[in-house]
Amino acid sequence: MPFTPSSIRHFFESQIETWPLAKENYAALTQVQIREIHLNGFDCPICIQHNPARIRSTAAKVDAASLSERPCFLCATNRPEVQVSLPIADGFEMLVNPYPILHEHYTIVSTQHQPQTLKGCWDAMNSVIDQLGDDYMVFYNGPHCGASAPDHLHIQAGRWTEVPLIKYILTNREKFAKGSSWQENSCAPLGYAICVENRNNSNFYSQFGDNDDVNVVLVHDLVIFIPRRKHRPDCFFATNDQRRLISPGTLDMCGMIIAPDKEDFDNLGAEEALSILRECGKWQQPTIHVGIVKGKQIDSTQHKDYFTLRNVTIGVNFHWQQLEDQHFKGKLRIVPEGNEKWAINDILLEDYLTSVVSSEMNAHAPLEFLKAHAIVSRSWLIAQLERKRMPPQITTKIEENTSGENSTSDNTTIIRYYDRDDHTLFDVCADDHCQRYQGMSRITEAASTAVRDTRGKVLMFGGKVVDARFSKCCGGKSELYETCWDDNPHPEFSSVADCPEDASVDFCDTHDDALLSTILNSYDVSTHDFYSWKVNYSAEEISRLVKEKSGIDVGTVTALTPLRRGASGRICLLRIEGTRRTITVGKELEIRRLLSPTHLYSSWFYPSYAEGFFTLEGRGWGHGVGMCQIGAAVMASRGYNCAQILAHYYPNARLECIYD
Ligand SMILES: [Zn+2]
Ligand SMILES: [Zn+2]
Ligand SMILES: [Zn+2]
Numbered sequence: 001m002p003f004t005p006s007s008i009r010h011f012f013e014s015q016i017e018t019w020p021l022a023k024e025n026y027a028a029l030t031q032v033q034i035r036e037i038h039l040n041g042f043d044c045p046i047c048i049q050h051n052p053a054r055i056r057s058t059a060a061k062v063d064a065a066s067l068s069e070r071p072c073f074l075c076a077t078n079r080p081e082v083q084v085s086l087p088i089a090d091g092f093e094m095l096v097n098p099y100p101i102l103h104e105h106y107t108i109v110s111t112q113h114q115p116q117t118l119k120g121c122w123d124a125m126n127s128v129i130d131q132l133g134d135d136y137m138v139f140y141n142g143p144h145c146g147a148s149a150p151d152h153l154h155i156q157a158g159r160w161t162e163v164p165l166i167k168y169i170l171t172n173r174e175k176f177a178k179g180s181s182w183q184e185n186s187c188a189p190l191g192y193a194i195c196v197e198n199r200n201n202s203n204f205y206s207q208f209g210d211n212d213d214v215n216v217v218l219v220h221d222l223v224i225f226i227p228r229r230k231h232r233p234d235c236f237f238a239t240n241d242q243r244r245l246i247s248p249g250t251l252d253m254c255g256m257i258i259a260p261d262k263e264d265f266d267n268l269g270a271e272e273a274l275s276i277l278r279e280c281g282k283w284q285q286p287t288i289h290v291g292i293v294k295g296k297q298i299d300s301t302q303h304k305d306y307f308t309l310r311n312v313t314i315g316v317n318f319h320w321q322q323l324e325d326q327h328f329k330g331k332l333r334i335v336p337e338g339n340e341k342w343a344i345n346d347i348l349l350e351d352y353l354t355s356v357v358s359s360e361m362n363a364h365a366p367l368e369f370l371k372a373h374a375i376v377s378r379s380w381l382i383a384q385l386e387r388k389r390m391p392p393q394i395t396t397k398i399e400e401n402t403s404g405e406n407s408t409s410d411n412t413t414i415i416r417y418y419d420r421d422d423h424t425l426f427d428v429c430a431d432d433h434c435q436r437y438q439g440m441s442r443i444t445e446a447a448s449t450a451v452r453d454t455r456g457k458v459l460m461f462g463g464k465v466v467d468a469r470f471s472k473c474c475g476g477k478s479e480l481y482e483t484c485w486d487d488n489p490h491p492e493f494s495s496v497a498d499c500p501e502d503a504s505v506d507f508c509d510t511h512d513d514a515l516l517s518t519i520l521n522s523y524d525v526s527t528h529d530f531y532s533w534k535v536n537y538s539a540e541e542i543s544r545l546v547k548e549k550s551g552i553d554v555g556t557v558t559a560l561t562p563l564r565r566g567a568s569g570r571i572c573l574l575r576i577e578g579t580r581r582t583i584t585v586g587k588e589l590e591i592r593r594l595l596s597p598t599h600l601y602s603s604w605f606y607p608s609y610a611e612g613f614f615t616l617e618g619r620g621w622g623h624g625v626g627m628c629q630i631g632a633a634v635m636a637s638r639g640y641n642c643a644q645i646l647a648h649y650y651p652n653a654r655l656e657c658i659y660d
Contacts, residue, residue: 003088005133011086012104015096019082022098025053029100037270041389044168044189046255046273050265053099058247058260060148062231067151074109074152088131089124094157101251101258102158108138110153116143118212120153122205128157129199129218135159137166137219139250142212144231145280146249156250160219164255165190170220177222190255191274192226192281193659199223215250226253226281229658233279233463244268248280275463283658285456286385287330288352289426290437292343298334300343306440307332309343328439335425344426345439350451352437353378357447359436362518366636369519370450372645375655376468376627377435379458383467385427412552412583415573416590417485456660459646459653461492466653472520473530474498474568474628475604475620476506478649483566484588484623492652495567498631506531507631508620519633530621530630533601537614542595546576549594550585554578560607560614568624570604588623626650 003011016023033050061067071078076085076093085093088108097105108128114120118140129138137160143150160166168189169176176196179185182204186195197204202223208214215226235244245261246268252258257273259265292309299310309332311323330347357374428434459466467490469481476498481490499506509531510516537545543557555578563584564573573586576594585591592600595616605618621630627649635645643655 002127002131003086004131005135008086008088008094008106008132009104011084011094012096012106015084018084019080019096019098022096025098026100026103028053029103033265035265037268037273039191039270039274040391042190044165044255046164046190046257046277048257048259048265048268048273049101050260050262051101051258052260052262054101054258055245055260057099057148058245058258060247062144062148062150067149072113072149072152074107074149074154075113076111089127092121092124092128092155094128097156100158101256102162104159106157108155108157112153113151114153116141116147116150116153118142118205118208118214118216121155125155125216125218126199128155132157134220135161137163137217139218140214140216141249142208142214142228144213145215145228146231146247146252162256163251165194166217166219166224166254168255169196169222169224186284188284190277191283192253192278193284194281195225195227197223197225215253217250217254224254226250227660228253228280229282230280233276235276235463244272244276246276248277253277253281272463278658279463282660283456285659286349286382287346288349288381288385288428289333290345290347290352291423291426291429292326292328292345292437292439293430294337294340294342296340298341298343300332300334302332305329309439324441326439326441337425342425345430349378349381350455353381354443354448354451355439356435356437357451358442358444359438361447363444363446365446365518366515366633367446367450368640368642368645369633369636370446371454371642372627372632372636373470373629374447374450374454375457375459375642375646376470378454379466379468380470381428382458382465386465387467388422388427412581413585414550414583414590415586417587418589419485454642456657457655458658459492459650460656460658461653464492465658466492466650468650468653469493469623469626470629470649471620471622471624471626472628473508473621473630474624475531475602475618476509477568477624478626478628479566479568479570479588479604479624481625483568483570483572484625492650493625494652496649496651498628498648507634508628510630510634512634512637515633515637516630519629530601531619533618535596535600535605535616535618537595537616539609539612539614542614543578545597546578546583546594550583552583553580554583555580557614559609562607565604568604569619570602570624572603574603 016026034047036045036047038045083095085095088094091111092108095107097107125138136157138155138157140155141147177185177198182195185197186193198221199218213228217224232247235242236247244264246259293312301308306327306329308325308327310325312326313323328345329351330345333344335342335344361370423429430437459468478496480495481493498508539556547553554576557576557578559577561575562571563575566572570588571591572588574591575584585594588603591603602618602620604620605616608615632645
């Protein structure tokens, strides 16, 4: 005969009365501190509970040896005599959890000592939630996903009103469990994937085998699956002040983080909390919004699995500019801007990446290079999406300090750095301003393989996806982020010598035309001077350039003095002295812009002056931060694999697969 919510409640209250330990711990729970945290970019809040009594569970050793040594605290023979049970489901009995997180917290244990599996308790979970009714949730921790007794089959139950994610799902019920497949019902209200199904017709539980890495919640008519990537976050195992005693189970993954340690409770920030949960959960493959074309009229046709845009201009401003029809996967949205319309393509990141790697890279480039590039591009893209989640930052900073007018000795300082202007209606555009994207039109087998083989893999540092920059040729030493963009420390990058261990010739010091033509767009084989180069200007030429590009007339340039260099040697602060005035300019790209009709190859140069001429002797092509494309291609051609290439250019980052 099934129990009713009130008979279960009565069982709970009588147990509390007879068991001093439980009584004390439930009384203590009413005193615990709870802090609510709002995550940037997510509607659902989370909270952190300071719960010292949970230290036994949080720090529990769950390796096979430790488990076999300790008496199982869920077996009837080892339970305290005072602990009573309720035969709530076939082969399961209900206990009051003496170390609660929820104000009414039950453990429902198998009458047999047998390993934790979802299949083994699925029927019991359904039976228990039917008896408990609408105020309760029943939940399951996979054996490696928060279960402190993975050797003894058990589930838990309690009131859901205190649990942020469950509250959020039930108050936005219409948004969830709308489709019929796992993919259709997946979403990421807290930045990691969950799947919400109708529990009465769910077959999804059967896909989890005996080593099911998942947290599961049953509530109302729903089942919520939270697939897991890790049992515990790296910070759990740290030995320094980075250590956080947080070991997420179902409740943590539902936005209720348990911190037994007061210091963690006080100091855990929103982004750190999110990182911990995302490290333990699986990410969802992002959808990228790509602005394809803008026009008065968008000529499109929807087919079964794709859509076609007619008369798309390709090769804008190139001699081969032409119109063609292009085909796209994903969805088409038409969004008005002024009196024109944008065709925006919402496409899964992996499909987008396959297309851009096909367009940007030659199919004959070494496969391991293409794979490394796919991972770098994926990391960069996800980092850009993450940046959009945060409050807007100033990415172009201009400091102009002018001291005194009409003086020849005044010194104007111009510090500018450029980051890609964010588009407002979409994430990236389809032309070279962002990355060239031509839909399904030019997919190469090589690019498909490179993307498929690295699916979901990104560079991670400190719980975040690395904003993985790359440039054409580092010139022998890679540069630090701060030299080129904002001043905030970016410890995910370091300056690397771009050479093999024997310190012989630098990887990017190559004249291999065949290889170079496979990795550089419209490579001109006569351009050999990217590794080391020399530029000569007459004093008049350089004076005119500076005036044109900076808008400041310094008179005739008399001296160029590097004031500060980055780790590679790239100048980030340069003094330009003229007969009228002196200016100081930075950073890297601004210097390159000022001293060339287009852009100097790099700001790593050594200026000299003789007989009316300035000579700039330089190294490298591009900002030099992160991967050196030419060096990476050379490494791949010499047999280094993609993991080795990435470890070389991003030695501080770790390669992780964040989604399936
Ligand atoms: Zn047991
Ligand atoms: Zn763009
Ligand atoms: Zn290099």
